[in-house]
Amino acid sequence: MGFLSNILNLGLVVAGIRIAIPILLAGLGGLFTLQANILNIGMEGMMLFGAWAGVFVSYMTGSVWLALLAAVGVGLLAAVIFGLFGVRYRCNIIVAGMGLNLFAGAFTMYLLRSIFRTRGSLSDPRIVGVPTLTLPVIDKIPFLGPLLSGHSLLVYVAFVLVAVVHYFLYRTPTGLRIRAVGEHAEAARSVGVDPARVQFLAVLISGAFSGLAGAYLSLAQLRMFVENMVSGRGFIALAAIYFGRGTPVGTLVAALIFGLAEALSMRLQTLGFPSQFMLMIPYVVTVAVLIVVSRLAAVPRRLKLPSFTEEARE
Amino acid sequence: MPKKIADFLLRNLLRPLLAILAALAIGAFIILLSQQNPLEAYSKMLFGAFGNFYRLAETLERSIPVTIAGLGAAVAFTSGVFNVGIEGSLYLGAFAAFLVGNKLSLPAPIHIPMTLAASMLVGAAWAFPPGYARARYKADETVTTILLNYVAILFTSYLVAIPFKDLTAGTQQTPPIHPTAYLPRFLPPSRVHAGLFLAIAVAIFLYWLLHRTSLGYDIRMTGLNPSFAEYAGVDVPRTMIRAMLISGAIGGLAGAVQVMGILYRFIDGFSPGYGFDGIMVSLLARNHPLGILLAGLFYGALQTGAAYMDRTTAVPKELLTSLVAVIIFFVTAEGLFAFAQSSEAFREKLRRWHILPGKSGKGGGERWDSSQTS
Incomplete structure (x- = not known):
């Protein structure tokens, strides 16, 4: 009993939430591309660029707000590359994503080495992190206090964004257009919606979210940049979207489950279980879930066969 | 014409x-x-890749695993299955090669093929679940194979860290394989080994398979247009699974070649991304097996040239x-x-x-x- 309560306690939940946030943020952006029928492999690279830009601008200016802005901006820029080649110039969308990831991994390393003459990682007291928020009254409540208060500002932003994305996707004309293009590009075209433009917009939105998710990793979770620090979270975000059946709330639930799994694996690792098996848990869980979800074939039609932009072409 | x-x-x-x-x-x-100075950087790179015998040999050596991995990727890509899991097959194949190379003691003419076969078997087995899930349930193979790469790398990392660790070595590595499982090196003093011929043989085999056999025809049809292939009587899911198996097997081979030709043991995290590089090589050659030989050489030259440029500029x-x-x-x-x-x-x-x-x-x-x- 003591053993169990050592593992399963409030600290685990809090750690799980914090690990879930970058997955949630990237996942919320990826929802748009998924709804627009684009398989967005490139989130990994967009996040890495966001993480880099956040640290770089924070280091240079000392302003975390400018840093967050830069992260979103650079995420957008990465999305432009992805959209340009994946949507406009019709690379295979998976190839465009893989290419972006390769580019992000190599180019951030290049920048690290040619600007800072260091390799591996960049940490410096001059890097300003995202501030944490202490909620005034809730902070004092015994159980809810540590659960809800004292997180990074971006944690709260992420939760608010779940509602915003839900509203945007299901209650605004642009959201409807995105979903329409994903559902049936030809039908959307017949009522005067240009599928390629809408898809490009979806890619841009996912870029902004991914940039923010990257900045969370480098400025809220760590306050440093590490080579390839995203390490698969972009893909896990993609899996979280599938797991959440392509809805904002479902993605939130999925991200929290993945976050808890990883927190649990870290906890078990400190107790002497072979670390490699623990580190595997999030990946194994994700793959198993993905296969089971596909098996149940309960996913909406557009999630099943990645025909990508084919439908959206002339 | x-x-x-x-x-x-x-x-x-x-x-x-x-x-x-x-x-x-x-x-x-x-x-x-x-x-x-870009001209200086590029000329250093060119020299680094082809400048003299040693540089050229290093280029060849570096091309071998990348080319084989590229050939593995190409089979799956041709069938329309985006197998990004070559890296995982490569790691597990390399470990299988270590196991057979280390635990069995046989004369070289039997030992080498057996070791290679073991790596191919394991590589194929690793590619089977995502391939099956893709073909039968339409589970997105890109995401599953990418994530399974992490699992494979972590699993071999565990095997090297605990059950098979060479206790005399400072780094995380296994004891060596028997010399009877070594792939012969033929350009001494460089490390260029017989894996080069293996790569060429696999390329020719793949070309033959894809363009001269009915399975190859099915694979190409499935990749071009699955609905039409289905209509024309091709068992699309089965073809996809077969392409994935071949792809994984060749991926395993890429790892084995590195263990048997260069490292002579399994080392934790030995691949700097040969599997991913292979994907790039395959894309560069538009999945054409013989083109991949060229693209693999180009990639090897780029890597050794870039490393040389890095050291000198x-x-x-x-x-x-x-x-x-x-x-x-x-x-x-x-x-x-x-x-x-x-x-x-x-x-x-x-x-x-x-x-x-x-x-x-x-x-x-x-x-x-x-x-x-x-």
Whole structure:
């Protein structure tokens, strides 16, 4: 009993939430591309660029707000590359994503080495992190206090964004257009919606979210940049979207489950279980879930066969 | 026939060449921005890749695993299954090669094929679940294989750290394999080994498989248009699974070759991404098995050249890796360099630039423009 309560306690939940946030943020952006029928492999690279830009601008200016802005901006820029080649110039969308990831991994390393003459990682007291928020009254409540208060500002932003994305996707004309293009590009075209433009917009939105998710990793979770620090979270975000059946709330639930799994694996690792098996848990869980979800074939039609932009072409 | 050859050359040589030149130009610009001399960097790179016997040998050595991994990727890609899991098959295949190479003691003519076969078996087995899930349930293979790579790498990392650790070594590595499982090195003192011939053999085998057998026909049909293949009587899911098995087997081989030819043991995290590099090589060659031999050599030259440039100039080698991504973008973008798609389109472009006589606009080239229907 003591053993169990050592593992399963409030600290685990809090750690799980914090690990879930970058997955949630990237996942919320990826929802748009998924709804627009684009398989967005490139989130990994967009996040890495966001993480880099956040640290770089924070280091240079000392302003975390400018840093967050830069992260979103650079995420957008990465999305432009992805959209340009994946949507406009019709690379295979998976190839465009893989290419972006390769580019992000190599180019951030290049920048690290040619600007800072260091390799591996960049940490410096001059890097300003995202501030944490202490909620005034809730902070004092015994159980809810540590659960809800004292997180990074971006944690709260992420939760608010779940509602915003839900509203945007299901209650605004642009959201409807995105979903329409994903559902049936030809039908959307017949009522005067240009599928390629809408898809490009979806890619841009996912870029902004991914940039923010990257900045969370480098400025809220760590306050440093590490080579390839995203390490698969972009893909896990993609899996979280599938797991959440392509809805904002479902993605939130999925991200929290993945976050808890990883927190649990870290906890078990400190107790002497072979670390490699623990580190595997999030990946194994994700793959198993993905296969089971596909098996149940309960996913909406557009999630099943990645025909990508084919439908959206002339 | 000459038209067909011209088309082939335009598509498969001019486009990659243009892509490489464009990427190098972008690279030169970036080098200039960082206040270095691009010409010096590129000439160092060229020397580093081909400058003398040792440099050339290193290029060849570096090309071997990448080329084999590329061939593995190409089979799956040709069938329309985007197997990104070559890296995982490679790690597990390498470990299987260590197991058979270390635990069995046989004469070399039996030991080498057995070790290779074990790695292929394990590599194929690793590719089976995502392949099956893709073919039968339409579970997205890109995501599953990417995530399974992490699992494979972590699993071998565990095996090296605990059950099979060489306690006499400081790093995480296994004891050595028996010399009877070594792939012979034939260009002493360099480490170029018989894996080079293996790569060529696999390429020829794949070309034969894809273009001369009915399974190859099924694989290509499935990749081109699964609904049509289904209609034409091809068992699409089964073909996809078979392509994945072959792909994984070749991926395992790529790992085994590294263990048997270079390392002589399994080392934790020994691959700097050969599997991913293989994917890039395959894309660069548009999945053509014989083209992959060229692209693999190019990739090996790029890596050794970039490493040499890194040591001798102030330009980090990562720049070249970024440029590979740029090249991939340019090579695979159907809407870019559209004039290098067919001889009609090319002539049309020349007409537009008034290099060839005649009026532009009516030529067959329009068919290949970016507004091409699909």
